[in-house]
Amino acid sequence: MMHKYAVIVAGGSGSRMGSATPKQFLMLNDKPLLYYTVKTFLEAFDDLQIILVLPEQYTDLGREIIDAYFDYSRIQITAGGETRFHSVKNGLQLVRQDSIVFVHDAVRCLISTNLIHRCYQNTLHSGSAVPVVRCKDSVRLLNEEGNDNEVLDRSKIVLVQTPQTFHSRILLPAFEIDYKERFTDEATVVETFGLKVSLVEGEENNIKITRPVDLLFAESLLNHSEYKLINQ
Numbered sequence: 001m002m003h004k005y006a007v008i009v010a011g012g013s014g015s016r017m018g019s020a021t022p023k024q025f026l027m028l029n030d031k032p033l034l035y036y037t038v039k040t041f042l043e044a045f046d047d048l049q050i051i052l053v054l055p056e057q058y059t060d061l062g063r064e065i066i067d068a069y070f071d072y073s074r075i076q077i078t079a080g081g082e083t084r085f086h087s088v089k090n091g092l093q094l095v096r097q098d099s100i101v102f103v104h105d106a107v108r109c110l111i112s113t114n115l116i117h118r119c120y121q122n123t124l125h126s127g128s129a130v131p132v133v134r135c136k137d138s139v140r141l142l143n144e145e146g147n148d149n150e151v152l153d154r155s156k157i158v159l160v161q162t163p164q165t166f167h168s169r170i171l172l173p174a175f176e177i178d179y180k181e182r183f184t185d186e187a188t189v190v191e192t193f194g195l196k197v198s199l200v201e202g203e204e205n206n207i208k209i210t211r212p213v214d215l216l217f218a219e220s221l222l223n224h225s226e227y228k229l230i231n232q
């Protein structure tokens with residue numbers, strides 16, 4: 001059995017949400033958003049260790065959530081950095097042995113254990129797993145100036161999610177390269193390091209809570225009976 005780590009990045013400020021407290025600490029039903037994410041990873045595998053990356057000034061709030069719902073036997077905390085890349089890099093410092101490493105946005109709190117298992121299996125035989133969903137809208141590409149546009153073939157477009165999952169022997173050296181602005185996820189880092197990534201089917205429900213309306217979607221999905229059946 002491979003060791004397993006989930007680096008759950010919750011180090012952002014949530015500027016697009018616009019709330020006083022970063023969105024990962026907002027309440028969804030009666031629990032903080034972060035609670036659902038941590039719970040699903042703990043349930044996915046009994047032997048998985050969580051590395052929770054928190055904004056430095058919210059470490060106490062993060063600890064309060066762990067004290068209330070979990071214990072520290074499977075959870076370590078570290079501080080986030082200036083960008084998501086830097087937060088992931090800080091989290092990866094705590095990976096101590098050869099392992100499968102899931103990197104997941106704390107704010108994708110509706111993830112299912114099924115998706116975590118699919119990413120794990122794919123990584124065992126391909127070295128990586130990047131979940132994607134098909135694009136359901138028509139898509140257009142703007143030119144540099146933003147004054148012209150052209151249609152793209154949407155059958156060739158996929159939307160990228162997390163957990164982006166890698167063997168530690170790929171991810172740890174990849175994160176030693178210098179930061180570039182295009183590093184919005186792990187796949188871009190690993191590709192720049194010179195390796196291909198393997199895609200797996202993501203989940204429509206695995207949305208990233210980004211703007212206020214996403215909280216409304218998440219709340220209704222959480223309360224929907226079919227969602228509960230699969231995830232709780």
Ligand SMILES: Nc1ccn([C@@H]2O[C@H](COP(=O)(O)OP(=O)(O)OP(=O)(O)O)[C@@H](O)[C@H]2O)c(=O)n1
Nearest residue numbers: 009010011012013014015016083084087106107
């Ligand atoms: N310096 C950062 C920036 C983001 N994240 C985390 O990366 C995930 C996805 O990022 P995003 O939705 O962009 O979160 P924010 O950066 O907080 O939001 P915004 O871009 O609106 O400020 C979130 O769980 C966020 O907490 C992080 O750990 N460290």
Ligand SMILES: C[C@](O)(CO)[C@H](O)COP(=O)(O)O
Nearest residue numbers: 084105160161162184185208
């Ligand atoms: C990693 C990610 O969630 C994949 O869709 C996304 O790239 C994060 O981007 P953001 O700029 O932090 O919103």
